[in-house]
Amino acid sequence: MGNSLPIWRDRMKIISIALLVVLGCGLAVFAAAAPAQGQKGVVIVYASRYGSTAKTAEWIAEGMAGKATVVSAGEAGDLGGYEKIILGSGIYNDKLHVDMAAFLEKQGAEVQDKLIALFVVCGAPPDQAGPYLEMFAEKCQAKPLLARVFNGWMKKELLSAEDYKGLEAYYKGAGYPFEDYDQTDKAKCLEFGKEILARLGEMK
Incomplete structure (x- = not known):
């Protein structure tokens, strides 16, 4: 077990260099439900390609005791009713998912004043x-209170x-077997959600 870590880290670096097209996706699509009238809520907007970023967003919301609406960037409508925004994106070719880039292009000004947390899902070791988090924050033109990297x-x-x-x-050219892997970590996502919730409580 002790000798497997360097190998795993090396493979993750290879994967991150290779397109990084395998992490994300909108398999789970959530309606962009607005908070009830008179209430101020939190929304998690994610951009995902093959499901792991979507699942990560779900788990973060679960860690927040369900006190956040989860919506894909491609489905996000008017977010004016939300007090705080959390953004998450898969990383592909060292760039944000195209849906997140489009979302920020359209609603970036609103995000600046409401952004509390960012997360990315990528193939590189956390x-x-x-640099991916730095790039994300730069695109948002805002500095989040919290930021985290997850694997997919x-x-x-x-x-x-x-x-x-x-x-x-x-994979063939790199000399590695082309096989499925799952490096998602629900416990870490739940922990991040709890951390966000605690920070929100401190802001009241």
């Missing part, structure tokens, strides 16, 4: 993925034909 999954049956072909070729 301790090496800080690759499930070959979910890949598009183009992604499957590209990743299969890359």
